[in-house]
Amino acid sequence: MRFLHTADWHLGRVFHARSLLEDQAWMLDQFVALVRERRPDAVLIAGDVYDRAVPPPEAVALLDDVLARIVADAGIPVVMIAGNHDSAQRLGFGARLLTAQGLHVAGITERDATCVTLSDAHGEVRIYALPYAEPATVRDAFDMEVPGHEAALAARLDAIRASHPAQARSVVVAHAFVIGGEASESERPLSVGGSGAVAASVFDGFDLVALGHLHRPQTFGQRIHYAGSLLKYSLSEVTHAKSVSLIELAADGAVSIEPIALTPRRDLRIVEGQLADLLAQGAADPRRDDYIHAVLTDNGALLDPMARLRQAYPNALAIERAVLARSGEAGAAGQRLRQLDTGELFANFFKEVADEALDDDKRRVLDQVLEGIARADRESA
Amino acid sequence: MRFLHTADWHLGRVFHARSLLEDQAWMLDQFVALVRERRPDAVLIAGDVYDRAVPPPEAVALLDDVLARIVADAGIPVVMIAGNHDSAQRLGFGARLLTAQGLHVAGITERDATCVTLSDAHGEVRIYALPYAEPATVRDAFDMEVPGHEAALAARLDAIRASHPAQARSVVVAHAFVIGGEASESERPLSVGGSGAVAASVFDGFDLVALGHLHRPQTFGQRIHYAGSLLKYSLSEVTHAKSVSLIELAADGAVSIEPIALTPRRDLRIVEGQLADLLAQGAADPRRDDYIHAVLTDNGALLDPMARLRQAYPNALAIERAVLARSGEAGAAGQRLRQLDTGELFANFFKEVADEALDDDKRRVLDQVLEGIARADRESA
Numbered sequence: 001m002r003f004l005h006t007a008d009w010h011l012g013r014v015f016h017a018r019s020l021l022e023d024q025a026w027m028l029d030q031f032v033a034l035v036r037e038r039r040p041d042a043v044l045i046a047g048d049v050y051d052r053a054v055p056p057p058e059a060v061a062l063l064d065d066v067l068a069r070i071v072a073d074a075g076i077p078v079v080m081i082a083g084n085h086d087s088a089q090r091l092g093f094g095a096r097l098l099t100a101q102g103l104h105v106a107g108i109t110e111r112d113a114t115c116v117t118l119s120d121a122h123g124e125v126r127i128y129a130l131p132y133a134e135p136a137t138v139r140d141a142f143d144m145e146v147p148g149h150e151a152a153l154a155a156r157l158d159a160i161r162a163s164h165p166a167q168a169r170s171v172v173v174a175h176a177f178v179i180g181g182e183a184s185e186s187e188r189p190l191s192v193g194g195s196g197a198v199a200a201s202v203f204d205g206f207d208l209v210a211l212g213h214l215h216r217p218q219t220f221g222q223r224i225h226y227a228g229s230l231l232k233y234s235l236s237e238v239t240h241a242k243s244v245s246l247i248e249l250a251a252d253g254a255v256s257i258e259p260i261a262l263t264p265r266r267d268l269r270i271v272e273g274q275l276a277d278l279l280a281q282g283a284a285d286p287r288r289d290d291y292i293h294a295v296l297t298d299n300g301a302l303l304d305p306m307a308r309l310r311q312a313y314p315n316a317l318a319i320e321r322a323v324l325a326r327s328g329e330a331g332a333a334g335q336r337l338r339q340l341d342t343g344e345l346f347a348n349f350f351k352e353v354a355d356e357a358l359d360d361d362k363r364r365v366l367d368q369v370l371e372g373i374a375r376a377d378r379e380s381a
Numbered sequence: 382m383r384f385l386h387t388a389d390w391h392l393g394r395v396f397h398a399r400s401l402l403e404d405q406a407w408m409l410d411q412f413v414a415l416v417r418e419r420r421p422d423a424v425l426i427a428g429d430v431y432d433r434a435v436p437p438p439e440a441v442a443l444l445d446d447v448l449a450r451i452v453a454d455a456g457i458p459v460v461m462i463a464g465n466h467d468s469a470q471r472l473g474f475g476a477r478l479l480t481a482q483g484l485h486v487a488g489i490t491e492r493d494a495t496c497v498t499l500s501d502a503h504g505e506v507r508i509y510a511l512p513y514a515e516p517a518t519v520r521d522a523f524d525m526e527v528p529g530h531e532a533a534l535a536a537r538l539d540a541i542r543a544s545h546p547a548q549a550r551s552v553v554v555a556h557a558f559v560i561g562g563e564a565s566e567s568e569r570p571l572s573v574g575g576s577g578a579v580a581a582s583v584f585d586g587f588d589l590v591a592l593g594h595l596h597r598p599q600t601f602g603q604r605i606h607y608a609g610s611l612l613k614y615s616l617s618e619v620t621h622a623k624s625v626s627l628i629e630l631a632a633d634g635a636v637s638i639e640p641i642a643l644t645p646r647r648d649l650r651i652v653e654g655q656l657a658d659l660l661a662q663g664a665a666d667p668r669r670d671d672y673i674h675a676v677l678t679d680n681g682a683l684l685d686p687m688a689r690l691r692q693a694y695p696n697a698l699a700i701e702r703a704v705l706a707r708s709g710e711a712g713a714a715g716q717r718l719r720q721l722d723t724g725e726l727f728a729n730f731f732k733e734v735a736d737e738a739l740d741d742d743k744r745r746v747l748d749q750v751l752e753g754i755a756r757a758d759r760e761s762a
């Protein structure tokens with residue numbers, strides 16, 4: 001059985017004040033063409049379909065169009081889950097009716113996971129769709145204590161194992177941070193305080209685990225796979241080779257994964273040099289329309305360098321002055337500060353004003369408050 | 382052929398800082414039961430399904446549940462359009478796929494109107510679903526000049542007439558303000574400057590016109606019908622008898638309409654008297670949980686009257702002091718000001734500072750600006 005696995009479309013994302021919707025539509029046109037050409041048994045979309053709980057209406061229209069072309073026009077079923085950027089309720093609208101058409105959307109987390117059963121010559125394959133859920137949501141759905149993300153996911157997977165027929169192959173579609181995975185700057189942390197990760201072993205026993213959340217394509221133990229994001233959504237992803245994944249699930253449950261690269265309308269690149277050199281280089285650059293992050297090595301003052309850079313690279317997004325970045329302690333301290341999360345920043349601040357460290361109890365209260373804020377932020381509309 | 386016609390649910394509406402979602406769910410439970418009991422050939426929902434373009438997630442979940450119970454469980458098709466409070470793109474998500482299940486949603490306005498064809502022993506009935514659209518949207522879709530709402534709706538109806546087969550009966554589901562209709566305070570004006578109304582004659586030739594927008598149930602010429610809103614959404618509706626409408630469309634196209642009242646969880650009522658009397662009366666009132674607007678006739682100062690009133694009427698929403706309302710010029714001027722729309726207020730302000738009246742050209746520019754703001758407001762997320 002064959003799947004096309006993709007994730008982290010982040011439709012509606014704004015990057016350096018620019019909407020990426022046209023770039024996303026450009027990629028998804030290729031994705032739809034690929035679906036029509038390769039005709040997988042199902043398309044798996046592993047969460048963060050939208051960039052935020054309330055996406056712009058144009059992003060809603062784009063997703064509607066893409067799904068209709070895959071499900072109605074090409075006749076290929078889709079299994080799609082909500083990620084931590086999506087609103088479970090909004091993404092799940094119409095799910096009960098849509099499932100009869102072959103669009104299986106898992107938004108709200110319920111005790112009984114959404115299960116889609118497909119068959120090939122070798123028998124049944126059960127696809128379990130597990131939308132992203134906070135531990136508190138899982139606690140409510142299962143009426144049991146789950147201290148964190150790993151326990152929550154383990155509880156949901158245990159419930160599936162208890163009813164999964166031994167002879168059927170199994171696929172899990174989920175949205176999670178597997179310990180050891182390589183993160184990027186555009187992923188929103190699943191948990192304040194760093195307890196959001198889960199051990200790969202929670203997925204023991206399932207034949208294929210098709211994940212979303214991490215933006216670089218990566219695989220654990222040949223069967224736990226992140227397809228990666230649709231586009232480069234942060235500078236930290238500039239070296240990523242983005243792709244979607246064609247996955248073959250053999251009769252014995254063995255998995256083989258073929259990454260298929262789609263071509264972005266505009267790549268995200270770093271160029272480095274003196275402004276004058278970059279202007280000359282850009283004029284002759286066949287990919288001058290790319291999104292450009294320029295590292296300028298000039299030492300002196302520069303008059304409106306962005307306006308000048310955009311004459312050569314019209315879609316230049318940002319300029320970094322190498323001389324400033326290198327200028328000693330202040331720059332390095334700023335860099336270190338930017339890498340701290342809110343909890344660490346607050347802990348430093350507390351130490352500064354109270355002259356004592358934040359103890360474990362206080363830190364726990366702080367984390368709960370920050371979690372609450374993050375949750376309210378996600379759910380607010 | 383029989384229809385259950387309803388409109389203006391305004392799911393997610395907040396009234397005096399209280400969410401009405403539980404009241405709405407209460408009414409819709411009765412509505413679903415009515416659908417199951419009467420089994421109409423279709424349910425018609427004529428717009429303003431949500432109260433705003435981005436409804437709270439709980440409102441999305443409620444609509445999802447109600448539609449699944451009607452369409453999937455009871456097997457009754459639904460024709461639903463976007464009103465001026467809804468986001469066309471958001472409400473229209475999944476429409477292409479949902480239509481195969483019997484849920485026909487018209488969100489975005491296109492040249493070819495959504496048409497649902499049903500049949501009975503007397504032949505075909507075509508139901509045309511016309512979502513609310515700004516004149517500018519119709520101009521784009523039809524590539525023709527439409528100076529206002531009436532011309533826009535006329536253009537859309539003309540296009541339908543041109544292809545409607547003469548022998549079939551016709552139903553239009555639309556969201557509009559018909560001239561002569563009685564408005565309420567909870568309807569958002571369709572147009573700044575008052576040109577949003579349409580003559581009833583634009584609907585000439587159609588057998589049944591099932592409308593939304595006006596919140597009082599009302600009928601023009603026995604076939605143009607407003608079902609009215611689900612609940613009383615403003616004080617001006619306190620005397621309304623809210624209902625849904627069971628409509629019989631006979632073989633010859635004749636229409637008969639039966640209003641069916643649903644029972645609100647809490648009615649909206651005005652009580653008037655001295656505070657002490659109201660407290661005594663409330664204690665014995667079997668409907669003391671109703672939403673209460675109290676007109677207090679006491680003359681002197683009262684200490685925290687709302688807290689005291691809520692001991693008798695726990696869901697009291699507002700207090701009006703009759704003595705203040707009657708106290709001369711200031712109160713009357715304030716009352717008059719509150720009845721002016723933004724355009725009139727601005728015109729008064731302009732006259733005050735510029736010492737000349739706003740001429741027609743300036744007024745037109747102002748109206749365009751206000752329209753733009755209102756539109757951006759509706760579409761923003």
